[in-house]
Amino acid sequence: MGQINVINALVLRETRTRFGHHQLGYAWALAEPALMILTFLGMFAVAGRQPASDMDSFGYMATGILPYLLFSKTTVQVSQAINGNKGLLFYPQVKPLDVVFARIALEFSTYVVVFLLLMGANVMLRHEVSVSDPLLIAVGFALASLLGAGLGLIFMGLGQLSNVTERARGPLMRPFFWVSGLFFTVDSLSPRFQEMVVYNPVIHPVELVRAGWFSTYDDTYTNIPYALQCALWMILIGLALEVVTRRRIEVT
Amino acid sequence: MIELRHITKAYQTPFGPNVVLNDINVALPTGESIGILGKNGAGKSTLLRIIGGAEMPDLGKVYTDGQVSWPIGFSGGFSGALTGEDNCRFVARIYGQNVDRVTDETRAFADIGRYFYMPIRTYSSGMKARLAFGMSMAIDFSVYLVDEVTAVGDANFKKKCQEAFSDRSERSSIIMVSHSPDTIRQYCSRCAVLNRGGLELFPSVDEAYERYAAYQAGDVI
Numbered sequence: 363m364g365q366i367n368v369i370n371a372l373v374l375r376e377t378r379t380r381f382g383h384h385q386l387g388y389a390w391a392l393a394e395p396a397l398m399i400l401t402f403l404g405m406f407a408v409a410g411r412q413p414a415s416d417m418d419s420f421g422y423m424a425t426g427i428l429p430y431l432l433f434s435k436t437t438v439q440v441s442q443a444i445n446g447n448k449g450l451l452f453y454p455q456v457k458p459l460d461v462v463f464a465r466i467a468l469e470f471s472t473y474v475v476v477f478l479l480l481m482g483a484n485v486m487l488r489h490e491v492s493v494s495d496p497l498l499i500a501v502g503f504a505l506a507s508l509l510g511a512g513l514g515l516i517f518m519g520l521g522q523l524s525n526v527t528e529r530a531r532g533p534l535m536r537p538f539f540w541v542s543g544l545f546f547t548v549d550s551l552s553p554r555f556q557e558m559v560v561y562n563p564v565i566h567p568v569e570l571v572r573a574g575w576f577s578t579y580d581d582t583y584t585n586i587p588y589a590l591q592c593a594l595w596m597i598l599i600g601l602a603l604e605v606v607t608r609r610r611i612e613v614t
Numbered sequence: 615m616i617e618l619r620h621i622t623k624a625y626q627t628p629f630g631p632n633v634v635l636n637d638i639n640v641a642l643p644t645g646e647s648i649g650i651l652g653k654n655g656a657g658k659s660t661l662l663r664i665i666g667g668a669e670m671p672d673l674g675k676v677y678t679d680g681q682v683s684w685p686i687g688f689s690g691g692f693s694g695a696l697t698g699e700d701n702c703r704f705v706a707r708i709y710g711q712n713v714d715r716v717t718d719e720t721r722a723f724a725d726i727g728r729y730f731y732m733p734i735r736t737y738s739s740g741m742k743a744r745l746a747f748g749m750s751m752a753i754d755f756s757v758y759l760v761d762e763v764t765a766v767g768d769a770n771f772k773k774k775c776q777e778a779f780s781d782r783s784e785r786s787s788i789i790m791v792s793h794s795p796d797t798i799r800q801y802c803s804r805c806a807v808l809n810r811g812g813l814e815l816f817p818s819v820d821e822a823y824e825r826y827a828a829y830q831a832g833d834v835i
Contacts, residue, residue, distance in 0.1 A: 364710060371707035379695050452684050452691040454667025455708045609670045613663055
């Protein structure tokens with residue numbers, strides 16, 4: 363039960379540190395993804411591209427960018443869980459994995475709220491409700507979170523072995539932005555590319571969230587067991603690395 | 615009783631591993647306050663962090679009964695972006711204590727005025743020490759690990775710390791690391807010497823100091 367206290371205290375603390383004391387801090391959590399969505403909407407408009415079939419542009423962009431951001435932010439937050447919080451480890455109650463749990467929980471709840479607010483606003487502006495299957499959306503967000511947690515744990519463990527990890531993480535993560543279906547649907551690709559792109563586990567949560575929102579979305583290519591297996595293997599490897607590198611942590 | 619069994623810790627350096635603690639096996643009685651003398655770089659602070667559970671030894675295990683504090687007198691553990699009050703609430707929560715009581719007692723002890731409600735990054739190192747010390751007094755530990763707390767703060771604050779410790783000498787004891795035998799004499803009745811990775815416990819501060827002085831003079835290795 364002590365650990366529940368610790369994780370709860372960490373979530374409250376991280377919320378304070380991240381969003382500050384001002385109400386505006388919470389607005390920033392919303393503004394950052396909203397700005398990103400609007401930027402790419404603008405670029406799409408300039409390029410004259412339209413999302414396939416009867417999806418609205420904003421909904422199409424948001425359903426891609428939000429699960430992707432949940433994945434990538436969770437990865438970054440988890441990978442920095444030890445190095446960004448060394449002072450905390452002075453308190454013996456606080457174990458690195460507590461910080462990891464707290465950060466996963468905070469990212470997940472932040473992006474669920476952001477999704478509800480943005481899509482809620484979108485629904486109200488467009489006067490149409492088109493949620494096809496909320497369960498698929500929930501599964502998509504959970505998968506994005508688990509994949510981010512797994513990759514983050516691996517980076518966190520490697521970060522204890524070599525400080526090159528932190529610098530390499532950005533470039534290593536960047537391709538995910540382009541191949542995770544933010545700017546295309548798997549359905550719209552040629553069969554050859556479809557085959558390749560579904561090996562990227564991050565594309566599955568994106569497709570799931572889209573399929574959960576748009577009733578006409580073709581999600582025949584999503585493979586939940588595959589993405590889940592990828593996530594669980596990464597988590598397992600990450601946890602093993604954590605155990606191996608545990609004694610190397612130096613608290614200063 | 616705090617029991618150290620086979621405690622070993624080495625740090626990697628470009629010149630090979632530096633073994634700071636080498637298979638330490640000691641039982642430290644917690645009924646009385648104990649000082650640990652050691653030269654700079656002897657591994658005193660590392661030992662304290664390991665006893666407090668903040669860092670893991672490469673080998674071995676520490677067995678403790680009762681609640682042991684974090685190493686007091688350190689500057690870590692605070693988030694610079696948060697206020698003293700927020701940091702205080704956090705620590706109260708992880709120790710499962712009443713948040714309001716701990717906050718009130720800490721504010722009273724630290725006596726840093728409005729700074730209590732300002733971000734830690736605006737604090738001087740003395741203010742940080744006062745806050746950390748106040749927090750550790752608000753949570754009732756049975757053993758306080760002290761890392762030269764007396765080195766920070768002015769004479770008034772030092773006196774306050776000493777009084778706080780003597781007030782609770784009935785229920786709590788101190789393990790203090792220092793390179794100054796005079797500081798240790800003020801607080802502790804027994805003393806150990808940390809030298810070349812080994813820890814040796816002596817029945818009195820004087821005997822420990824004799825050995826410590828011999829190590830420093832290079833008479834004994």
